[in-house]
Amino acid sequence: MPADWSNGLCSCFQDCSTCVMTYFCPCYTAGKTAEAMGENCVLHAIACYLPLVGMICRSKIRSKIRESKGIEGSGCGDCLSVTFCSLCTLVQEAREVIDPGSQTMARE
Known part of the structure; x- marks a missing residue:
């Protein structure tokens, strides 16, 4: 049976620190x-500001998480x-x- 996201797309404010x-x-x-998904942090951070490239990279990470x-x-x-829903998806993915034990982003 397929799983679902543990957090809804519009439940950003359940974790205010990540949201802010x-x-x-x-x-x-x-x-x-x-x-956290095994990709290069710096490249994806920079791609976030490049419209088409950012959309492709973000979609790739979202698919990888799924x-x-x-x-x-x-x-x-x-x-x-x-x-x-760019910011909402970022919060949902993050x-x-x-890591639920420490409330910090997990590293692989």
Whole structure:
């Protein structure tokens, strides 16, 4: 049975610190989330500010998180979420890879 995201797309405010950090510095959240998924933190942080490249990189990370957690969805849905709900998806993805014991982003 496919899993679902542990946090809803619009439940950003359940973790105010991640929400505030993402609002003021989305590149940090994007980089740390990518790093938790085994990708290069700096490249994904920089890509966050490049419109088309950022959208492709963010969609890739979102798909990678979905696949690793067995979450139902599609690449098209990932792309649409990243494009139209950018900050909400960043918070959702970051919260998905947070280590629940320490409340810090997990590192692989």
